[in-house]
Amino acid sequence: MADIALEDRNPAARQDNQDPAIFGQTPSQTVGPFFHYGLPWKGGADLIGKSDMGARPELFGEDHYVLNLSAPTGTPTGEAIELAGIVCDHDGEPVVDAMVEIWQANAAGRYRSADDPRDDIAIDPHFVGFGRSSTSEAGEFRFRTVMPGRVPGPGGSLQAPHIAVSLFARGVLRRLATRIYFAGSDGLADDPVLALVPAERRDTLIARRDGEGVWRLDLRLGGEGETVFFDL
Amino acid sequence: MTDPVPYRPLDAGAPPLLFPEYGSTRLRAPHQPPIAIPHTLTETTGPTGCWDRLMGPAAADLTAQHKGEPIGQRITVSGRVLDEDNRPVSDTVIEIWQANAAGRYIHAKDGWGAPLDPNFTGAGRVVTDAQGRYSFTTIRPGAYPWGNHKNAWRPSHIHLSLLGPAFATRLVTQMYFPDDPLIEIDPIANAVPMPYRQRMVSRFDIATTQPNHALGYLFDVVLKGRDQTPFEEGGDHG
Structure with a gap:
C-alpha cells in the first residue's frame, strides 16, 4: 500500500461482481412486488394504438411517473386483436402483481430486429412488436396488437403464428418463457415447437377466440392445466 | 434461410424456480x-435499437427528478x-x-413505515454505449423488513432489468452492496448458489x-453468450 498514493487506494478485493474467477451470466432475481413505477409504462400493452393500457399508475403518485408516455404513431398493418388472460398460482388464485x-x-412475419436477416419482408414502420402489461387486481393481463405472420422454424420449416411471452412476478426467481398460439390458425398442426410439447399439454399454449377479435389464454403457474414453460 | 445461431443455456448461477x-x-x-x-428467429431477435421509443428517454440521474435533493448517500453505479x-x-x-434511503418504495402497496422522500422516485433507465458502458447516479437504498x-x-x-439483444437474453436481477451482512441471510439472494x-x-x-x-460502485451485467456464426467451410480438411 505504501507506494500507492492515498487517493488511489482501493479496499482489498473480495470475491464480487468484478472478480474474473467467477465471471459468467449474472444470475436472475425476482422482479418483486413493487416494479410498477419502474417498468410497465402507459401504453406498453397497446402495440397498435395510443391508450394507457399496461400501466398501473394508481399505485404511485403522479409526480413519480418517470416512465414513457405513449407517443402518437400510425396504425400498423394487419388484423387488430386483443389478447387477454388471467395469471393464476397453484391454488388458482389470481396473481395481481405479475408482469407479462x-x-x-x-403481420407479414418479420421481426423488427437487426437479427432478422430477411430483407425481402418489410418492416412495418408503425409496429415494434414488444409489449408489457401489468396484471390487474383480477390478475388479468391485456394487450392490443396485430395477429403475427408466420416465421421460419428449424430446418426450413414454417412456424404457426405465435407470440413469445415472458412472465415475471414476486415469487418467480427467473423469467418464465412461454408462447401463445391461436386456435384454428394455419400450421398449428405441424408447428415444429408445439410438436415438442406433449399432446395433452398443447392446449395450455393455444388461445381461444372469445368474441370478435378477442383471444383469451390464462397463464397457470401450477395446478390443473399448468402452462407449459420453455427452457431457452 | 439457415437456422439462427442459438444463445447458450442458463449457467450454474441461475437460481431454481422453487x-x-x-x-x-x-x-x-x-x-x-x-x-x-430450439432457438428460432423468435428467440434470437428482440426490439433492439428502439428502446427509447418503447421506454422513453434516458433518465440516468435519479437524484435530479424533483425540486430538491433526495435524502441519503449519493452514489454512482457504473459498469459494462x-x-x-x-x-x-x-x-x-x-x-x-x-x-x-430509508428502504421505502414509492408504491401504494409498500406498507413499511419508513418515510417517503418527496424528492426521490427511484426509477430510471440508461443505455449502453458502443463499449457496453453505462453509468447512473442515485442514492443508496436502505434495507427493509418483509413478511x-x-x-x-x-x-x-437496486433492481435492474435488461432486454439484451434477443428474447433469449431477457434478464431481471438485483444488485447488492459489498458491505451488507444481510445478503448472507436473505432467501432471495440465497436462491443463487455460491460462489455465483x-x-x-x-x-x-x-x-x-x-x-x-x-x-x-462497479457492476457489470453479463448476458447469455452465443457462438459466432460459423464461417462457411470450403474445400476438404482431410
Whole structure:
C-alpha cells in the first residue's frame, strides 16, 4: 500500500461482481412486488394504438411517473386483436402483481430486429412488436396488437403464428418463457415447437377466440392445466 | 434461410424456480420441468435499437427528478453490459428501480413505515454505449423488513432489468452492496448458489468515486453468450 498514493487506494478485493474467477451470466432475481413505477409504462400493452393500457399508475403518485408516455404513431398493418388472460398460482388464485411481456413478428412475419436477416419482408414502420402489461387486481393481463405472420422454424420449416411471452412476478426467481398460439390458425398442426410439447399439454399454449377479435389464454403457474414453460 | 445461431443455456448461477425458503415460490414455481426448444428467429431477435421509443428517454440521474435533493448517500453505479465471451453489448437499455434511503418504495402497496422522500422516485433507465458502458447516479437504498419469515429484512438492493439483444437474453436481477451482512441471510439472494451469488455483489471503487460528490460502485451485467456464426467451410480438411 505504501507506494500507492492515498487517493488511489482501493479496499482489498473480495470475491464480487468484478472478480474474473467467477465471471459468467449474472444470475436472475425476482422482479418483486413493487416494479410498477419502474417498468410497465402507459401504453406498453397497446402495440397498435395510443391508450394507457399496461400501466398501473394508481399505485404511485403522479409526480413519480418517470416512465414513457405513449407517443402518437400510425396504425400498423394487419388484423387488430386483443389478447387477454388471467395469471393464476397453484391454488388458482389470481396473481395481481405479475408482469407479462410479449415479443412478436409483424403481420407479414418479420421481426423488427437487426437479427432478422430477411430483407425481402418489410418492416412495418408503425409496429415494434414488444409489449408489457401489468396484471390487474383480477390478475388479468391485456394487450392490443396485430395477429403475427408466420416465421421460419428449424430446418426450413414454417412456424404457426405465435407470440413469445415472458412472465415475471414476486415469487418467480427467473423469467418464465412461454408462447401463445391461436386456435384454428394455419400450421398449428405441424408447428415444429408445439410438436415438442406433449399432446395433452398443447392446449395450455393455444388461445381461444372469445368474441370478435378477442383471444383469451390464462397463464397457470401450477395446478390443473399448468402452462407449459420453455427452457431457452 | 439457415437456422439462427442459438444463445447458450442458463449457467450454474441461475437460481431454481422453487426455493422454499423464499415462501412466495411455493405457490408460483411451476411443477413441471420446462421444455427445451430450439432457438428460432423468435428467440434470437428482440426490439433492439428502439428502446427509447418503447421506454422513453434516458433518465440516468435519479437524484435530479424533483425540486430538491433526495435524502441519503449519493452514489454512482457504473459498469459494462457484456456477453459470456466478454463482448460488449452496446445500445441496450437497463431499467432501474429501487427503494429510497430509508428502504421505502414509492408504491401504494409498500406498507413499511419508513418515510417517503418527496424528492426521490427511484426509477430510471440508461443505455449502453458502443463499449457496453453505462453509468447512473442515485442514492443508496436502505434495507427493509418483509413478511417472508419472522424478522426478515431484505439487503439493500437496486433492481435492474435488461432486454439484451434477443428474447433469449431477457434478464431481471438485483444488485447488492459489498458491505451488507444481510445478503448472507436473505432467501432471495440465497436462491443463487455460491460462489455465483457474489456476481450480484457490486464493488466499491475509489477511481469512480467523485470527490465531494458521490461514492462509486462497479457492476457489470453479463448476458447469455452465443457462438459466432460459423464461417462457411470450403474445400476438404482431410
